[in-house]
Amino acid sequence: MPAMNMIQALNSALDVMLTKDPNVLTFGEDVGFFGGVFRVTDGLQKKHGLTRCFDTPIGEAGIVAVAIGMGAYGLRPVVEIQFADYIYPAYDQLVSEAARLRYRSAGDFTAPMTVRTPYGGGIFGGQTHSQSPEALFTHVAGLKTVVPSTPYDAKGLLIAAIEDDDPVIFLEPKRIYNGPFDGYHDRPVQPWAKHPASEVPEGHYTVPLGKAAVLREGNDLTVLAYGTMVHVALASAHDAGIDAEVIDLRTLVPVDIEAIVASVEKTGRCVILHEATRTSGYGAELVALVQEHCFHHLEAPIERVAGWDTPYPHAFEWDYFPGPKRVIEAMRRAMEA
Amino acid sequence: MPAMNMIQALNSALDVMLTKDPNVLTFGEDVGFFGGVFRVTDGLQKKHGLTRCFDTPIGEAGIVAVAIGMGAYGLRPVVEIQFADYIYPAYDQLVSEAARLRYRSAGDFTAPMTVRTPYGGGIFGGQTHSQSPEALFTHVAGLKTVVPSTPYDAKGLLIAAIEDDDPVIFLEPKRIYNGPFDGYHDRPVQPWAKHPASEVPEGHYTVPLGKAAVLREGNDLTVLAYGTMVHVALASAHDAGIDAEVIDLRTLVPVDIEAIVASVEKTGRCVILHEATRTSGYGAELVALVQEHCFHHLEAPIERVAGWDTPYPHAFEWDYFPGPKRVIEAMRRAMEA
Amino acid sequence: MKNRRPLSLRVPAPETRPGDEPDFSGVPLSGAGEVARPAIDVRPRDISELSYALIRVLDDEGRALGSWNPKLDPAVMKHGLKSMLVTRAYDDRMYRAQRQGKTSFYMKSTGEEAVSVGAAAVLERDDMCFPSYRQQGLLISRGYPLKTMMCQVYSNAEDPLKGRQLPIMYSSKEFGFFTISGNLGTQFPQAVGWAMASAYKGDDRIAASWVGEGTTAEGDFHHACNFASVYRAPVILNVVNNQWAISSYQGIAGGDEATFASRAIGYGLPGLRVDGNDFLAVYAVTQWAAERARANLGATLIEHYTFRAEGHSTSDDPNRYRPADAWKSWPLGDPIARLKKHLIAIKAWSEAEHEAAEKDAVEQVRAANKEAEAAGTLGTHPPSVKTMFEDVFKEMPWHIRRQRQEAGV
Amino acid sequence: MKNRRPLSLRVPAPETRPGDEPDFSGVPLSGAGEVARPAIDVRPRDISELSYALIRVLDDEGRALGSWNPKLDPAVMKHGLKSMLVTRAYDDRMYRAQRQGKTSFYMKSTGEEAVSVGAAAVLERDDMCFPSYRQQGLLISRGYPLKTMMCQVYSNAEDPLKGRQLPIMYSSKEFGFFTISGNLGTQFPQAVGWAMASAYKGDDRIAASWVGEGTTAEGDFHHACNFASVYRAPVILNVVNNQWAISSYQGIAGGDEATFASRAIGYGLPGLRVDGNDFLAVYAVTQWAAERARANLGATLIEHYTFRAEGHSTSDDPNRYRPADAWKSWPLGDPIARLKKHLIAIKAWSEAEHEAAEKDAVEQVRAANKEAEAAGTLGTHPPSVKTMFEDVFKEMPWHIRRQRQEAGV
Ligand SMILES: Cc1ncc(C[n+]2csc(CCOP(=O)(O)OP(=O)(O)O)c2C)c(N)n1
Ligand SMILES: Cc1ncc(C[n+]2csc(CCOP(=O)(O)OP(=O)(O)O)c2C)c(N)n1
Ligand SMILES: [Mg+2]
Numbered sequence A, B: 001m002p003a004m005n006m007i008q009a010l011n012s013a014l015d016v017m018l019t020k021d022p023n024v025l026t027f028g029e030d031v032g033f034f035g036g037v038f039r040v041t042d043g044l045q046k047k048h049g050l051t052r053c054f055d056t057p058i059g060e061a062g063i064v065a066v067a068i069g070m071g072a073y074g075l076r077p078v079v080e081i082q083f084a085d086y087i088y089p090a091y092d093q094l095v096s097e098a099a100r101l102r103y104r105s106a107g108d109f110t111a112p113m114t115v116r117t118p119y120g121g122g123i124f125g126g127q128t129h130s131q132s133p134e135a136l137f138t139h140v141a142g143l144k145t146v147v148p149s150t151p152y153d154a155k156g157l158l159i160a161a162i163e164d165d166d167p168v169i170f171l172e173p174k175r176i177y178n179g180p181f182d183g184y185h186d187r188p189v190q191p192w193a194k195h196p197a198s199e200v201p202e203g204h205y206t207v208p209l210g211k212a213a214v215l216r217e218g219n220d221l222t223v224l225a226y227g228t229m230v231h232v233a234l235a236s237a238h239d240a241g242i243d244a245e246v247i248d249l250r251t252l253v254p255v256d257i258e259a260i261v262a263s264v265e266k267t268g269r270c271v272i273l274h275e276a277t278r279t280s281g282y283g284a285e286l287v288a289l290v291q292e293h294c295f296h297h298l299e300a301p302i303e304r305v306a307g308w309d310t311p312y313p314h315a316f317e318w319d320y321f322p323g324p325k326r327v328i329e330a331m332r333r334a335m336e337a
Numbered sequence C, D: 001m002k003n004r005r006p007l008s009l010r011v012p013a014p015e016t017r018p019g020d021e022p023d024f025s026g027v028p029l030s031g032a033g034e035v036a037r038p039a040i041d042v043r044p045r046d047i048s049e050l051s052y053a054l055i056r057v058l059d060d061e062g063r064a065l066g067s068w069n070p071k072l073d074p075a076v077m078k079h080g081l082k083s084m085l086v087t088r089a090y091d092d093r094m095y096r097a098q099r100q101g102k103t104s105f106y107m108k109s110t111g112e113e114a115v116s117v118g119a120a121a122v123l124e125r126d127d128m129c130f131p132s133y134r135q136q137g138l139l140i141s142r143g144y145p146l147k148t149m150m151c152q153v154y155s156n157a158e159d160p161l162k163g164r165q166l167p168i169m170y171s172s173k174e175f176g177f178f179t180i181s182g183n184l185g186t187q188f189p190q191a192v193g194w195a196m197a198s199a200y201k202g203d204d205r206i207a208a209s210w211v212g213e214g215t216t217a218e219g220d221f222h223h224a225c226n227f228a229s230v231y232r233a234p235v236i237l238n239v240v241n242n243q244w245a246i247s248s249y250q251g252i253a254g255g256d257e258a259t260f261a262s263r264a265i266g267y268g269l270p271g272l273r274v275d276g277n278d279f280l281a282v283y284a285v286t287q288w289a290a291e292r293a294r295a296n297l298g299a300t301l302i303e304h305y306t307f308r309a310e311g312h313s314t315s316d317d318p319n320r321y322r323p324a325d326a327w328k329s330w331p332l333g334d335p336i337a338r339l340k341k342h343l344i345a346i347k348a349w350s351e352a353e354h355e356a357a358e359k360d361a362v363e364q365v366r367a368a369n370k371e372a373e374a375a376g377t378l379g380t381h382p383p384s385v386k387t388m389f390e391d392v393f394k395e396m397p398w399h400i401r402r403q404r405q406e407a408g409v
């Protein structure tokens, strides 16, 4: 089985689906000839042809609208928004249209489409190349929101998203495109090749939407995370020497409530991590769910470690990024409360 | 003191500010000659002139962008988005621009502007005239979000918003424009005239942003609400015969954490209400804040009563609207847990 | 360079307001048959003057003139006339139903019936229409059951949309009628995407979409034109310039500065302006655009010049912002009267037949309404509440299932 | 009607790709001085051909020809030339700084310097510029300190933006330079709003904004044109058509179907296309638009026809998607060389002076960079971390204060 980084795994998912299903096509800014600014669509135009993988005008609303129309026709478009920070112009089409088509037409029209977009910080991208807008989608009835954390999951989840009959927002943690990042920015970066989840089958497989993964079992504390923060969680649990259970949510809506409840009922303590700004982030929903389902098991306040309620400033990459120091502090607080 | 309904109070706020400050102007779809589809700007063009209150093209992004440019010039524009359901095309300008200007220019440029928009259900507006998008703004660092629940507050908060140097999203609960609605849709509707908060001074006054109001004192349970739901909360507390403290948050960001904590520390129980869809709604943030600040005082899981995670369907106005029945059930659950 | 004159802000305003006499002197009135029909493979830049002219076929005497005359079989025209009559009767009936409290809301298309009925006569049944909310004429022309439309308006148990949509926001894939959105303009670039999909598949279906002149100000209008141009999508982009967007006149949308048809020029698309109250002209222009699209030559933008005869919706009173009875003096007349005159002029129709057709239209509507009302009006026989929780996703996820349980349904 | 030919999807592609010889045969090359300058109060529709022509003043021999010749004082031209030289030297130095790891990112304006430097020569200091990220020439022409620009690029303690913005996203109200956004196009309608505010106040200041040709596809481009037209805003809307948007050529933005200048036509705005590498032509056209705006006649759209000589940014390698060294054969040449030739032709300049000016530019940049580096490069002397929590709001609310405490700063 070849070792793939996340970019290669995503590319492979698209390649598999373009090969398998003539109704799959992919487009977005710079995705055609060039293969995308992060190279996720590299080689696909050459292999599958100009009409199956192509460049678009710089109009995110237009890209999504066109994909909705194509979805209604019966295609399964996969569009790329170059950075999640640039998805807002398409917000109306996503919220008012993609998410609503099935409901308002009582199933007559649907928009089976996938919106891929790189998100998150850690690359010195400044405030407009670092954002994590997942909560803006989890609030919207009718959208599924998915965030992979490894090459294996990235490919399997992307294929599942493309095959899903509902619109899926597929957020790619760009910090870990090339290697798992544990938040210790001053240590050498590992390539994916050294990580078991870089073993990615060449062909078709899926990782089901709506299912979390327990990446580390533990009895004392539950950590809920997704994307890059999964790796920060693992490193932090290890370094803090805490018997923490680390759950990679993978899908935010619909979330795997059973996995969450099973773990928190066991541990009685919970720390929630994300890069997005804290206030009204997806962490708030997780806190609400955990306290609603596990109130009588909770032994300490649920902790949130998140991006600060400020934009993501260029000079302060590591002061902003919720790294191991803050995560470990929160774990200790949760353990000591 | 004249009795005003909420529309008249908002109109009076605009009139006072147009009179007082030549840098204040107001515009939006149908707000000029006609005075707005809800008549909030009625008579203002005639009184203050064509350039101070005017119609715009139907382009919400353009309306907000133009207001940002005007704000940067030194004006204090107040724009109307005809329904909150139509604010999404302007989302990028609000999130990426209005909210960020001060920060990214280190205070060199600012956008002192107010975006008024009617929100919420209860008027048989169907899925695109009933939405409550507040959580999409509370997540955005740099925006203040305000929701009045009475004519007195509406005027005082709107003046405070216009005078505020930061961009403010001002959500107007359209169901209670003409009278306080307690959620009992099958009972006769009261006009504002019978409500003490319809006594509105004619001139200038403010209700400060960031300060909640305790509208009903109680010892057993804290209810957090805003907008229309405040009236549902009051009626429900009364009808359930529960000694509930009802807090009208008025400003969602920055929220009055002191008022919340003081109340929940006293009561130990908390029910949170909103019309917006439940998942990742602003209620989730309130749950998170309450459990973070008051964990050791909590005697029962915090309850959320909210809109269902579906669009707001035309035929099911009262099945969707979180009315007294559901609120009382939640109060009882919180009391009995 | 200093010592400059102060600037001033221009806010456009219409010529007339309530109390004034309507003034339609600005309405372009090229004579019927005056504008020549170019070949469908013309270079758009060579026909930019068509964006400023007004393509008209029917003259005041009911004659069909010029190279745009589609020379239709009388049967096609009669079907068009009858469809317009039914549309008008339907609008009147539903308007009254709203006034009677049987539903919450209604929007008429009175005065603009030719825009949708004319297009329906050209498009194939498997072409897809992406309408705004004033193209009920498309469904009616295509024979969609009136009763079903009414059940939608009444949000009753037989509403195919299960009471979820505001009245008039129909949807029928079978009848090539895309689900109407409450959000203006969103369907315009979606139609382009649908058309691109047809081209991508090597199929032969085309798409058409409609927005009001007010809606051209939305960003989605721009995206539609731009994507249609870049990918040469087989789509017809219609702007219905009925002069008003709720209370704001077309100048607020930019119409005083250039025609809406001329927006096409900057995208390299043909932009045609047509007398929207002339069934034959609407037919001809739509046909030209459809042929062009089917020949893989791409999209056309059509501005239908017409007038919103009544209020914007049942929530609106136009007498607050424009002269009363403005429609009566609208120089392009009534599309029904004009097509009727033509059919009579060519002796394919008579006053008596017309009267009978009018009665028949009213009767069809009455009969359908009786059935629809029997199935329930707003609030009397709603769909089952549990359907409220369905179709958010294909499979109901746990959290919605739980909410349905909480609702006890 | 059936039995129709299958449709096919057209995806535009450029003439040449890596490995091919650059082919610029499509570049419009009207001769210098050929296009006549209309009066500023011309009706836009009467000059629509200017959207397709190319306004040029300087010919290949360095002569300034025709009615667009602004007949500038040599001092103005020399200031322009020197500003372009400094801009190019600055770009080179900062590009190297990024390659040396002193910052994370940089974007050059090489080959397009005349676009911003030419405009800067026309606009008053109290007019407001709403730039994209390739108009550093505006700041440099206006005498903004190079060192301060560099401190921004280095996100160091002397960065006036406190390390918050990506390199090159300058902001200076004092120098009439609006805070640059990472989000493309958002500033275009904001400039219109700013201009409307000036008109509203009865002031005499005008605004100008710039977007790339790729960015014209955003909805905000449409909003800017439309609001500018409706309210007759005193604003100059510039489209810098440098042929490329990262890896996609101008055809993907619609440029194969119509010129970007012609987008103006549908809004009733004048749309001028100018040789963007001709300092005098850029000056003249900007001056025409500025005069028009100051005379309360409203907005102008200008397409600057130019070429992005280098990569999109330091993150880009243009040789992956276009022929290597494409700029070398760009038929409109190098704006610096062309203005130099003209100044020498009119004997206001010499090779020796030019060489000295070039050296001086490099030296100014070198000196400024020394100072800037002394104040820190990315990560070495950052602003105080506690500033990260400031300026989200005017007053810091409790939750941000608490987060600052949690951060321990
Ligand atoms: C995005 C959005 N903004 C605003 C509205 C409110 N609205 C509904 S209809 C309308 C006027 C539309 O006018 P026009 O496009 O001319 O269409 P017409 O009603 O004349 O057919 C407005 C402003 C809306 N539905 N959607
Ligand atoms: C809304 C948005 N979408 C996408 C991007 C990513 N992006 C940055 S520059 C660029 C290309 C812009 O091309 P053009 O407008 O021609 O300007 P140029 O770089 O040529 O000056 C893109 C796609 C962005 N910054 N903002
Ligand atoms: Mg209209």
Ligand SMILES: [Mg+2]
Binding pocket: D212, D213, D214, D240, D241, D242, D243, D244, D245, D246, D308
């Ligand atoms: Mg470009």
